[in-house]
Amino acid sequence: LSKLSSSVGMDREIGGRNRGYFNILGLPTELIKHIFSFLDMKDRLRARVNKRLDGIELDSKYHVDYLKIHHHHSPDFVRRIAQNASIGSLYIYLSGLNESNREIFNLIKEFDIDKLEFARIGYEILKEMMVDSFLSDLTRSCKSMHMWACRSVTSDGLYQVYKTIKDRSAKLRILFVNDIIDEPAFAFLKHIGITFRDGTFYSNRNIEVYQRIMDNGSVVFTRIFEGYLEIFLDHFVFMYGWGNFKLILHETRESLEEAKNPEYFDRVEVSPE
């Protein structure tokens, strides 16, 4: 009898009023989630065409390889994505200082990201939003971050990030800052016991310094190693007062050796303080 009633139920469910439609609501929630996992993100968000599907969409995690966030996205949309999606690469394009952009900017820290890149970002919004505490929040949401320097990140902010990366206490392993300004960069180095005067590095700490030196003797960049942690400085920082800066925690010995490759880099002496 149970066999009979279940097959009758099946008929009612799937043989309903219109034979040509797919009765998605007849499926268990887990299966609907599985089907949703194969939809493109835009289709997935459009496909919540009734309350149950909306609830299921909200309740299921998914992964997106690549996402750009623009100023024309609404903060509500960004929040919805941040809640459920893990993102491979997230690119931020925001300019203009307004409430909506501020809200979107603030939501970046809610994401679960592999690689975060501030691809195009207005200086005003960056300066207002990218303060030390925000940078520290970001260390928990992404594995690598590529940002533009701004006056609001202090040497202490950099130091906090350095500590986090070194201790592996958050998610961040790589920080890349474009156009960092010399003053916070040098203050940060001083804070961790490294100074640079007249072409010489001074430190009492156990560090190794490598430089890329061209045939004409000019230094292109400097890599300071502390175990598996690397501090990379573009030589423009020394010459013109701004340049690229990176903090990298090498994951493997091979990657560390590659960064010190004697074919390209010369080890330079560090004098005691």
Added chain:
Amino acid sequence: RIYPLMRVTLTTSDGASVTVSRQLTKHSGFIEKAITDMAVDDNAVPLSAVAVDVDDATLKLVIEWLTEHRDDALPYPEKTDEERRADDIPAWDQAFVQKWDTKEDQQQTLYAVITAADKLDIKGLLDMTCKTLANKINGKTVEEMREILQLECDFTEEELAEIRKENAWCEN
């Protein structure tokens, strides 16, 4: 361990019995578990009866798919932290599903196979059929999706406005 000569008799929900080789049933987590639970002797080649809650017509389709996929890798490679895609269904599978498209009850067939693949725990078939459905929805407008799935809009005006606001960028 797999004993390729072992044959398994499956009894469907409408009472029919089908005997299939263990080489096929090894792809079904449900049947494998049932056989393990029966703890059959290594050397025996029994006709074990496994009752499955799937009808005869659907089981025939499942067996047809399993026959084609008997050499698929096991365990089934499950992708977790990776973007899922629906555009990688193998040609044989596409043709297999397209055969249903000419039938009046194509959607019911798809529904029945998805449900059967889930119950029998055949991951490859489940993924393939779920992708097939996803492909019917991908790229469609909200109205077209409602049409395909025959779903009424049960949102309040406020909820609908909220969704429209969120989706503004992806609603055509």
